[in-house]
Amino acid sequence: xxxxxxxxxxxxxxMGQALAGALLAVGHPTTVWxxxxxxxDALVEAGAVRAAxxxxxxxxxxxxxLCTLDYPTVRGTLEPAVGQLRGRTxxxxxxxxxxxxxxxxxxxxxxxxxYVDGGIMAVPxxxxxxxxxxxxxxxxxxxxAHRETLEVFGEARYVGAEIGLASLYDLALLDGMGFLFDGxxxxxxxxxxxxxxxxxxxxxLLVRWLAxxxxxxxxxxxxxxxxxxxxxxxxxTQGLDVQLAGQVNILRAARDAGVVDTVGxxxxxxxLEALIASGLTEWSSPVSVRQLRAGP
Ligand code: FVH
Numbered sequence: 001x002x003x004x005x006x007x008x009x010x011x012x013x014x015m016g017q018a019l020a021g022a023l024l025a026v027g028h029p030t031t032v033w034x035x036x037x038x039x040x041d042a043l044v045e046a047g048a049v050r051a052a053x054x055x056x057x058x059x060x061x062x063x064x065x066l067c068t069l070d071y072p073t074v075r076g077t078l079e080p081a082v083g084q085l086r087g088r089t090x091x092x093x094x095x096x097x098x099x100x101x102x103x104x105x106x107x108x109x110x111x112x113x114x115y116v117d118g119g120i121m122a123v124p125x126x127x128x129x130x131x132x133x134x135x136x137x138x139x140x141x142x143x144x145a146h147r148e149t150l151e152v153f154g155e156a157r158y159v160g161a162e163i164g165l166a167s168l169y170d171l172a173l174l175d176g177m178g179f180l181f182d183g184x185x186x187x188x189x190x191x192x193x194x195x196x197x198x199x200x201x202x203x204x205l206l207v208r209w210l211a212x213x214x215x216x217x218x219x220x221x222x223x224x225x226x227x228x229x230x231x232x233x234x235x236x237t238q239g240l241d242v243q244l245a246g247q248v249n250i251l252r253a254a255r256d257a258g259v260v261d262t263v264g265x266x267x268x269x270x271x272l273e274a275l276i277a278s279g280l281t282e283w284s285s286p287v288s289v290r291q292l293r294a295g296p
Contacts, residue, residue, distance in 0.1 A: 004028040005149045008061040010054065010077060011068035011094070012039040014124045019067060019093070022128035022152050024048055033057035035077070058084040063091065063146050064113075067120075071096040071104055078108075086112030089142055091150065093118045093134070097171065098164025105138065105163045114142040117163050119170025122154050133157055137165035180210075186254075186264065193257035220285040227286035234284035243283050244272040 004027045009020040012034035020043050023030045032040045033051045044050050051057035058064050058081040066074050074094050078085070090108050092101075092115070101117040108115040115138055122132035132154025136143050143150075143158050150156040159165045184206065191202040216236070223234035251265045271291060272283070280287060 005063055005146070006031070006061040007149060008033070008051070008057045008064045010034070010057055010064065010066045011074075012036075012043065013067065013069075015093075015120065015127075016067040017043060018124035018127040019065060019153055020048060021046065023149075025128065026152055028149065028152070029061075031057055031060040053080070054078070055081040055084050057081070058088060062087070063089050063149060065091045065093060067093045070094060071100040074104065075107065082111045089114040089116065089146060091116045091118055091136075091146065093120050095119070095170070096167055098167045101137075101164045101167045114139065115163070116143050116146070117166045118150075119166045119173075120153070121170065121173060127153055129154065135159050135166040135169050137161065137167075138163050182264070186259070186261075189259050190254050190257045193259075223285050224289055227284075234286055237282040237284045240272060240276050240281055240283050244269065244276065247272055 006029040007023050008031040009016055009023065010033050012020065012032055016032075016034065017039065020030050020032050020040075024043065024046050030043070030048045031051050032043050032048045033054050033056075034040050037050065040048065040050050049060065051060055054077055058078070066077070068074050068077060071092075071094060074092055074096075078090075085108065090113050092104060096104070105115040105117065117137050119135040120127075120132075121134060122129075126132045133156075134150065134154050135157050136150065137159050138161065140158065140161060143156075147156055147158075159169055184203075187206055188199050188202060192199065220236055223236055226232035227234060247265065247269045251262055251269060254262050254265055275283070275287065275291065
């Protein structure tokens with residue numbers, strides 16, 4: 001008899017399969033269910049129990065982990081199992097917004113279950129490795145009761161009792177990643193106008209540059225916090241005239257290099273111009289964040 005907590009995993013896409021596989025690997029009795037049953041075949045071969053219905057899947061374990069396309073599919077999947085929810089803990093690792101997390105929590109707890117929301121900061125191959133971390137929010141005592149099990153997927157980082165916090169941080173982190181990848185593609189599109197430069201060779205320079213710049217972020221974050229706390233002047237500033245001159249040069253060079261989509265660069269230029277028009281002379285991170293949240 002295993003001393004590990006039994007767990008049900010619902011949703012066996014690439015991520016759900018990785019989650020269920022990680023549980024099986026360390027000895028959790030694992031029940032699985034997926035709309036397309038065949039996606040559970042390898043897990044069943046590895047020792048998972050395939051539930052005949054989603055109601056059976058929910059009934060099988062005190063802890064029910066969901067990882068499907070989106071929140072409407074989570075709700076649609078759980079609808080036939082509402083009678084089995086009482087007394088269970090539902091941990092929803094599906095991507096969704098804070099408002100959706102609030103609604104889901106109300107619906108699940110309304111059926112007598114506990115609810116914890118989560119965000120997976122990992123890709124399937126890194127689940128259960130040191131690289132993976134997952135964000136959780138909701139009642140701390142519920143999270144704590146299942147923490148050991150949740151650590152199987154990767155570092156379990158509790159971010160607070162407010163149910164939407166894990167979603168908010170998850171989406172904000174993905175937002176940062178999106179801009180990073182967009183910037184990477186834009187930068188490579190520009191560099192490739194030179195016949196000699198291959199993407200890989202150029203990317204070596206880009207990675208070096210971005211890694212150095214990333215080291216600055218904690219100091220910029222400290223400037224933002226100090227400004228919010230009591231208006232302390234930032235440590236890191238740069239003249240807005242210098243920033244704007246550089247932005248104009250990037251925009252020109254991008255166009256000359258044959259990059260036709262320069263909307264982001266034009267937007268960046270317009271934002272700097274708006275800051276200057278508002279009477280500011282110095283750029284800083286607090287100024288940028290304020291502008292994003294409320295205009296200059
Ligand atoms: N894969 C990743 O790298 C990212 C990492 C960060 C977290 N995301 C989120 O994880 C959720 C699932 O993503 P996934 O990568 O596993 O996605 P798929 O392999 O496409 O599997 C989708 C599952 O959802 C089920 N599903 C889709 N539509 C419905 C529906 N109408 N009713 C019931 N289930 C549905 C699908 O079932 P099936 O098509 O196999 O029958 C899969 O189980 C997601 O929120 C990511 O943002 C992954």
